[in-house]
Amino acid sequence: MKKSSIIAAAGAMAISLPALANDAPADTLAVVNDAHSVLVIRSTSSNNITIEGQGDDDTYYYSYDMERGIAADDVASSSEEWGLSLPFLKDEVRRKSEVTWLSHIQIGICMPIDGPKGLDNSLDVAVGKIVGLNYSPWAKGPTFSLGVGFFTQKFALHDNLMFGRNGKALSITALPQGARDSHVRLYNFGFDVPFTITQNIADGFSFSTGVVMKFNTYTTASNKYSIDNRVYEKSLKDLQQRILTYDIFGAIGWDVFSLYCRYSPLALFKSADGPQFDVISFGINIGF
Secondary structure, three states, X not given: OOHHHHHHHHHHHHHOOOOOHHHOXXXXXXXXXXXXXXXXXXXXXXXEEEXXXXXXXXXXXXXXXXXXXXXXXXXXXXXXXXXXXXXXXXXXXXXXXXXXXXXXXXXXXXXXXXXXXXXXXXXXXXXXXXXXXXEOOOOOOOEEEEEEEEEEEEEEEOOOEEEEEEOXXXXXXXXXXXXXXXXXXXXXXEEEEEEEEEEEEEOOEEEEEEEEEEEEEEXXXXXXXXEOOEEEEEEEOOXXXXXXXXXXXXXXXXXXXXXXXXXXXXXXXXXXXXXXXXEEEEEEEEOO
């Protein structure tokens, strides 16, 4: 029985105890001695107390209705039914959907696969969800998430090679004779839209998988080297990269920290526009 029911019943029983009328407080509605029966009816908005018979008088009848406020436990029950979140209640109400900020943050290494000679591993950084929407239709089921973020990747070119142009296409050529201290890089920056499914296994241990759509908005290459203590530096812009590619994503870990892996099966350039290579990236993921 809820606390408010106990209080109402106790009040009704109290008035059935023998008492003298002149001992009752000034605001007493009725004094009943030796009541035959006391009925207390409680609803969401009112309490009703009915007394039948007292002492030797079987015909005695008394009824009282009292409106009452909605108790906190009733509000909590209603909140759970309608999905409301009231911060002043102690009971935590599960929300099916929520907006998240700055999650899906990744720092790691990107590795070219089946690429040209000299193209090596380098840096992979992403904030996959600057803003995201999570939807959890079931209490113990998976969470579906959609977000918008950005990413940047950098690839190094070694083995005395540098980038060049063959018309509009990006090509790889040898460094000039006598060149040293070379620093040759390919940069790719863009925005991504990750769609992921995350399932909690036990005690905060979860795994996540999904697809990340990538919009490659800015791709450049740069060459820097020195010959006879003279430094040469050149940037190659307006490259013909694919605007839209995608990654297959997976992560596993505890709470907000996990290990991630992304695989890009679609080359950044078409065969006529630049070097061909797939990319696999892995590292630390912060925030599922």
